[in-house]
Amino acid sequence: MLGDVPGPGVPATGASVPGAPIPVPAVPDRPARLAPYGLRCEHRTEPMGLGAPAPLLSWRLASRQAGDDPVAYQVDVTDLTRPGTSVWSTGRVEDAASVGVRYAGPALRPRTRYGWHVTVWAQDGTRGSAESWFETGHDTWTASWITHDPSRVEPVDPPTRGEQALDDHGLLACPRLRHAFSAPVPARARLYVSARGLYEARLNGERVGDAELAPGWTDYRSRIQYQVYDVTALVRDGENVLAATVADGWWSGFVGFAPRRAGQHYGPFPEFVAELHLSYDDGSTRVVATGPAWRTARGPIRYADLLKGECHDARLETPGWDRPGFDDSAWLPATVAGDDHSSLVASRDEPVRAFERLAPRSVTRLAPGVHLVDFGQNIAGRVRLAVPALPEGRRVSVRHGETLEGPTPHGDPRIGDRLHIANLRTADATDVFISAGRAEVFEPRFTYHGFRYAEVTGLDELGDVHAVVLHSDIPWAGRFACSDPDITRLHANIGWGQRGNFVSVPTDCPQRDERLGWLADAQVFLPTACLNADVAAFFAKWLDDVSDAQSPEGGFSNVAPLLTGVADEGAPGWADAGVLVPWHLYRVYGDPAFLDVEAMARWVGFVHRNNPDLIWRHRVGPHFADWLSPGPPTPRPLIGTAYFQRSAALTARAARVVGRDGDADHLDALAAGIRQAFVKEFVDAGGRVAGDTQTGYLLALAFDLLPEEAVAPAADRLAELVAASGLQTGFLGVSLLCPVLSAHGHDDLAHALLGRTGPPSWLHQVRSGATTVWERWDGVGAPSMNSFNHYALGSVGEWLYSGVAGIGQAPTSTAYRELVVRPSPGDLDWAEASYESVRGTVGVRWERSPEGFRLDATIPPGATATVHLPGGTTRRVTSGDHSFTLVRGETA
Structure with missing residues (x-):
């Protein structure tokens, strides 16, 4: 069960129409004169627990007045815990291009909230301003990692007579931990918390925060992110209880390919660490930390696993366990698992959150007590189910699937239809609720599934049921639509695929026993991902995972976080993401911090050492070629050498950005040599x-x-x-x-390719009823390798924005300083797109009619654009709203 804690965006308590376009925030109203908005600190809005010692403070600009461009800015930082205390000021900086600056003041104090204020000046001397805040993270931990000793976990009570035995997959029950303490009401309270595994923290019976699957997935051997919550309003005078439930998650559950045993990758059993810092007006503080004084017991969740599913036994509930006054004398002392905090780091991204709920499109009774629910949209998430009062011990199961068996796998469900589950492999994707004889709402907390359909067994009548959408909190930034509804639907499918696979890491698929952060999938889709959503913080975190996985020899891995037993490094186009991803992020967001030139150069050097003749003949790892190409195979040495040259050339450009000109010269020479070798080996006259x-x-x-x-x-x-x-x-x-x-x-x-409806094509999937992008062009193949939510082939989304609608960036531009508006109408009557860039809102709409062609473009302050019109006409424009009309037959 889960309390209603909606995340940002569309609230989780609201029901959405199945299969509707992705809800996106409205384009902000522009002020009459130049003003900053959308303030970010390290690419996040008002982050809690900031770990960066010199954070990037950035802003966007807006104005309804054409040509209202900035000429200067000033940023001021103050300590909000010491009212009136100025910390740092840039002073007025004459810079017409900047939309951000790195903090360069005195060292930031830990656990401190800072305010910052930005002022921008326009060319005519007018100015606008905005303000925001950030809060620094924890520096010195005193808490212990604690756990419920696995050897002391009581076996689950045997089933009663006639009750079917429960397949627990060898997983252990999720322990609960609690600690009672007395304290007066503080002026300020912060909870710093993490887990080896997953956690849900509670304070005095209330859930803390709205993060799901926290603390997220990293290579826990290198880094474990912690979260920070403002819990001031939850602390009461007198007795308080800080509590948590922990689950296996990626730490000790089933992860990646099977057959694998749970716990083989990182650790055997989940652990928890937390510090509650209470601050008072007189300057005193108190820390309540995890340690041997905590108590623990098995909870009602008999197992919870990301791949297998979750089982909640309501008969094992102990009401009030997370509140003051509960008798925990029968509970065990928590076991201290260690005091090593070296892996704990502040979160760099926003967590996974629960967004909107999808109401069913249809419900079909398949047999007595068996119902098939079609939610109309393939998602990553879970089912929320109202369970009426049933006989004690009655089981209700919810099994998830993307498609149905039968000749039309995406058609309307019919009597006799069953879930297609062969493509899940060993991911059972089944949640179980065991009734205690009272009406309850069942919503798993420590698992998620990729599904459109759910088969509910154990209820004579199906009442309230919804699908809850889960994904990392990536603010949606792009809109696209056109006169062809199939193409508009394709864009929505691409977006839904991104949401379903951006769950802590950019996975390949959310449904089967894989869900890995494959590097090639991420690098080919990244240009589309950046136009759909603000993914700067999400990928900043994932680049840490990529860095953690790099071998001592310099080889980037093929998946990140790295797992035991997964092909680990060196595939062309996969490992090259360690160069291609940071370079593209730099171009989109303008932040040189994305460019780890040392790591990028080590990768290029690694390939060079293994292929000194500059043709990538010698495999330094697996080679996946042009994965799942329906056409003839492309020579593998050609693919490898092309990516070798690309990585060398981009690393050279990155080196120049950060001032390493000597390295850049060396890499430019290497890239030129690879190019010559490529032509000699692979290109004829x-x-x-x-x-x-x-x-x-x-x-x-x-x-x-x-x-x-x-x-x-x-x-x-x-x-x-x-x-x-x-x-x-x-x-x-x-x-x-x-x-x-x-x-x-x-x-x-x-x-012609975009509009094609026969396989292989994008619109074949749309016409076949797809609501996400498939792994295989035609949706047909080996059941064990046939995902129906795989975003890589959706990378055409970038061209929908830049080609069809016409929103592009000049080759030498960063952060959308120089725009290129070049629409490609094809057979379409109209298209429109908008994008919330780091500089401000970019928008294009064009329309053809019997009278001619009209194009409207919005260029943000501080940017310029070259507009290409039909017939070869170009126009150079500055910021503002611009309209161009060509009368039929007119070319200039």
């Missing part, structure tokens, strides 16, 4: 690329690997292949296909 595959040409053209005279013939050959065979790319080629065709004068082919 007529511009044909070895293998003659779409992905081979795409890599050569997109990565600028061809001599000038070979570019046009290669692009023409690519167009011939596309015209002859349609879409023939896999994970590595798909993100490049439409952008490369458009860049080389083949918009018509790009639109």
Whole structure:
């Protein structure tokens, strides 16, 4: 069971229409004159527990007045715990391009709230301002890691006569921990908390915060994030109780591929650590910390696992366990598991939260006591189910699946339909509730599933039931729509796939026994992800996971966080994400902190040492090629060498950004040498690329690997292949296909691919009823490798924004300082998109009519844009709203 604690965005207590477009915040109203808004600290809004010693303070700009551009800014930081205390000021800085500055004042004190104020000046001397705050994290821990000694966990009570035995998968019950203490009401109270496993903290019977699956997934051998909560309002005068339930989660549950045993990757049993800091007006403080004085007992959750599911036995409830006055004399003393806090780090991202609830699209009674629920949308999350008063011991199970068995796996459910679960492999994805004889609401707390359908067994009549959407809190930033409803639906499907797979890490799929942070999936989808949502903090955290997984020799892993038994390093296009992802984040968000040039250079050096002739022939790890390509195979050495050159070239550019010109010169020379070797090995005099595959040409053209005279013939050959065979790319080629065709004068082919409805195509999935993007183009394949929520092939979303609608960034621009508006109408009548960039709102809408063509563009303050109109006309514009109209037949 779970209390109603809605997260930001659409509240979890509200029901949404199944299959509706993703709810996004409204575009903010622009002020009459230049003003900052959307203030961020380390890419987060008002973060609690900030760990960065020199945080980036950034803002966006808005104005309804055209050309109202900034010329200067000033940032002032104050200590809010010491009213009137100024900490640092930039003074007025003359900089027309900046939308952020790194704190450069005295060392920030731990556990302190700071206010900051930004003022921007316009060209005419007017100014606007805004303010925000951040709170620093914990520095010195005194709490112990505590646990319920696994050897002392009481066995689950045997089933009563006639009750079916419970398959607990070898998992242990989730322990509860509690500690009673007396204290007067403080002026300020903060809870610093984490777990090896998952936790839900409670104070005086109230749930603390709204984080789900906290503290999230990292390589716990290197880092464990902690969270900070303001609990001032929950502390009462006199006796108080701080309590928690902990579960296995990624720490000690089933993670990744099976057959694996629970606990093999990190640890055998969950542990908990917490410090409650109470501050008083007289300057005194008190710390309530986890330690041997805590008490623990088995809770009513008989097991909870991310892959297997959760079982809640309401007969084992002990009402009041988390409140004052409860008798815990029968509970055991907590076991101290250690005092090593070296792995504890402040959270860099926002947690997973519960967002909207989806009401059922349909409910079908399959048999007595068995109902099939279609929620109309494939999501990552859980089911919330009202359970009436049932006989004590009656079990209600909820089994989850993405599709149905039968000839139309996404059709309306029919009598006799059953969940298709073969693609889940060993992920049981089943939650169980055991009744205590009273009406309750069952909503699991320590698991999640990828599903559209749920089969509910054990209820004669199905009452209130909803699907609760879970994902990392990534503020939605993009909108797209066009005159073709199928393409608009495709964009929504791409967004739902992103939400369902951005759960603490960017996973490949949310349903089966995998759910790993595959690097290639992330790097090909990143341009789309950045336009859909503000993912700066999310990927800043994940880049730490990527760094933790890098080998001493410099090899980036293929998944992050790294797991035992998973192909660990070196696949071209996968490990190269350690370079491609930070570079793209830098270009989008303008923050050089994304660029770990040392790690990037170590990867390039690692590949070079293993391939001194500059052709990636020698495998330094697995090679996945152009994964799941429906076309002929692209030569693996070609793919590897193309990515080798790309990583060397981008690392050189990153080195220049951070002032390492000597390293950049060396890397530029290496990249030039790889390019020459690539041409000699793979390109003939007529511009044909070895293998003659779409992905081979795409890599050569997109990565600028061809001599000038070979570019046009290669692009023409690519167009011939596309015209002859349609879409023939896999994970590595798909993100490049439409952008490369458009860049080389083949918009018509790009639109033909986009509009295709037969397999393989994006709209084949949409026409087949998909509500997310599939792993395989046609949805057909081995059941064990057939996910229906896999975002990699959805990387065409970037082209929907930049190609169809026309929102792009100039090649040399960062942080959307120089925009390119170049719509590609194809056969569409209209398209529109908007994007909340780090500089402000960018918007484009165009429409064709019998009278002509009209384009409207919104450019944020401080940015400029080159607008490309049909017929080859271009216009240079500054900030503001701009409209362009071409009368039919007019080209200039």
